[in-house]
Amino acid sequence: MSITGLPxxxxxxxxxxxxxxxxxxxxxxxAAARLALSRDLTLAFRKRGQLLQPLAFFALIxxxxxxxVSPELSRLRGIxxxxxxxxxxxxxxxxxxxxxxxxAHDGTLEQxxxxxxxxxxxxxxxxxxxxxxxxxxxALMAPFAAMSLGVPASAVxxxxxxxxxxxxxxxxxxxxxxxxxxxxxxxxxxxxxxxLPLSLPVLIYGARATELAIAGNSYVAPLxxxxxxxxxxxxxxxxxxxxxxxxxxx
Amino acid sequence: xxxxxxEAENLQLWRGDRHVLxxxxxxxxxxxxxxxxxxxxxxxTTLLRTLCGLxxxxxxxxxxxxRDIRADLPAFHSSLMYLGHEPPLKADLTARENLHYWIGxxxxxxxxxxxxxxxxxxxxxxxxxxxxxxxxxxxxxVALAGLALMFAPLWLLDEPTTNLDAExxxxxxxxxxxxxxxxxxIVVATHQQLPGTVxxxxxxxxxx
Numbered sequence: 001m002s003i004t005g006l007p008x009x010x011x012x013x014x015x016x017x018x019x020x021x022x023x024x025x026x027x028x029x030x031a032a033a034r035l036a037l038s039r040d041l042t043l044a045f046r047k048r049g050q051l052l053q054p055l056a057f058f059a060l061i062x063x064x065x066x067x068x069v070s071p072e073l074s075r076l077r078g079i080x081x082x083x084x085x086x087x088x089x090x091x092x093x094x095x096x097x098x099x100x101x102x103x104a105h106d107g108t109l110e111q112x113x114x115x116x117x118x119x120x121x122x123x124x125x126x127x128x129x130x131x132x133x134x135x136x137x138x139a140l141m142a143p144f145a146a147m148s149l150g151v152p153a154s155a156v157x158x159x160x161x162x163x164x165x166x167x168x169x170x171x172x173x174x175x176x177x178x179x180x181x182x183x184x185x186x187x188x189x190x191x192x193x194x195x196l197p198l199s200l201p202v203l204i205y206g207a208r209a210t211e212l213a214i215a216g217n218s219y220v221a222p223l224x225x226x227x228x229x230x231x232x233x234x235x236x237x238x239x240x241x242x243x244x245x246x247x248x249x250x
Numbered sequence: 251x252x253x254x255x256x257e258a259e260n261l262q263l264w265r266g267d268r269h270v271l272x273x274x275x276x277x278x279x280x281x282x283x284x285x286x287x288x289x290x291x292x293x294x295t296t297l298l299r300t301l302c303g304l305x306x307x308x309x310x311x312x313x314x315x316x317r318d319i320r321a322d323l324p325a326f327h328s329s330l331m332y333l334g335h336e337p338p339l340k341a342d343l344t345a346r347e348n349l350h351y352w353i354g355x356x357x358x359x360x361x362x363x364x365x366x367x368x369x370x371x372x373x374x375x376x377x378x379x380x381x382x383x384x385x386x387x388x389x390x391x392v393a394l395a396g397l398a399l400m401f402a403p404l405w406l407l408d409e410p411t412t413n414l415d416a417e418x419x420x421x422x423x424x425x426x427x428x429x430x431x432x433x434x435x436i437v438v439a440t441h442q443q444l445p446g447t448v449x450x451x452x453x454x455x456x457x458x
Binding site: 025026027031032035036038039042043047106107108110111112113114115116117118122203249250 | 302304305306324325326327328329330332334336337338339340342343347350351352354355356357358359377
């Protein structure tokens with residue numbers, strides 16, 4: 001449905017700019033999604049303090065374990081997969097609360113919903129931005145945290161690969177929780193209660209793959225299962241998040 | 251027989267136990283302006299949000315050129331511009347960046363067009379400042395530049411002259427007059443007199 005029979009910008013002092021005529025047409029959906037991504041990245045780099053919080057949290061948790069458990073590297077190596085993944089999950093959760101909240105407050109989500117573009121794609125772009133700002137840095141920081149837990153350097157490439165796949169899935173699953181809790185006051189606890197159970201398969205397969213990588217064994221099977229979860233999350237999470245956002249806008 | 255650009259049929263909407271829209275209905279042709287008035291809390295914003303499809307009425311429907319907007323919401327949305335009473339701007343972006351990201355998501359934009367729109371609303375001199383440093387009136391002007399850039403056939407405006415000085419109100423009036431002259435339609439919710447030379451084809455008063 002489009003409104004028909006209107007002349008192209010008649011009487012506007014802006015007609016001089018050819019691109020402003022009605023005929024200039026809507027932005028392609030991928031270009032719109034790229035803009036949404038670029039906007040979130042620009043905003044994030046203007047508030048660098050917020051960017052560092054999940055990383056500092058991740059580093060703190062992984063550093064606390066040797067103090068609490070034992071400084072013995074052989075013992076730490078045994079618990080490293082679990083420590084890394086629980087820390088990554090919680091650190092990722094820290095930033096999730098802000099994924100849609102500010103945009104809901106200032107009317108940006110409303111404008112996205114009314115843009116004529118696919119809300120699913122726009123929210124997917126926002127989730128990608130969240131991963132680039134939180135998940136990717138965590139994946140890149142994981143080797144240092146792992147080595148501080150006695151993990152051999154030979155396991156580092158595998159750990160980075162597993163963390164990259166797993167953190168993308170965590171961001172996508174988290175987007176569903178962030179969208180569902182939109183508009184609720186003090187939604188942090190509810191967000192955790194919704195998101196953490198959904199993220200359990202990622203935790204299980206991620207930790208198993210990491211354990212195998214540390215032991216020097218093949219981690220292909222759990223990584224494939226993790227990748228399958230990622231495919232499922234890419235397919236369903238943006239749709240679910242878009243539906244939840246639409247409901248919250250009512 | 252000409253078909254209305256926008257038509258509302260017997261809109262009934264409740265919010266909790268409050269019956270906000272009680273059988274609202276109207277037709278709006280091309281080149282016409284509908285003014286929605288009413289006391290605070292009468293449901294003006296709710297009506298606008300229902301007309302643009304953000305809220306679903308319990309009864310009744312909204313038609314665009316004779317077709318139910320729910321049949322193809324994205325296409326309907328690409329033909330309308332809704333401006334709420336708070337401009338959708340990010341405090342940590344400049345006025346220019348805000349427009350680039352806000353309108354660019356909807357339609358192709360050229361830098362020259364962006365500058366022309368900002369100059370048109372008197373924002374050319376300070377468009378590179380962060381929005382957090384702007385006054386409420388200046389923010390409203392940036393939102394108006396978005397309106398000027400969209401050329402959407404249907405405008406839904408919620409208190410468009412809030413926080414604006416006399417010159418700013420004239421800009422709103424000129425933009426609205428141009429929209430009507432090119433065959434667009436406007437639904438405007440405001441307590442105040444319509445700015446400039448704009449006259450409402452009809453006035454809809456909502457009872458609280």
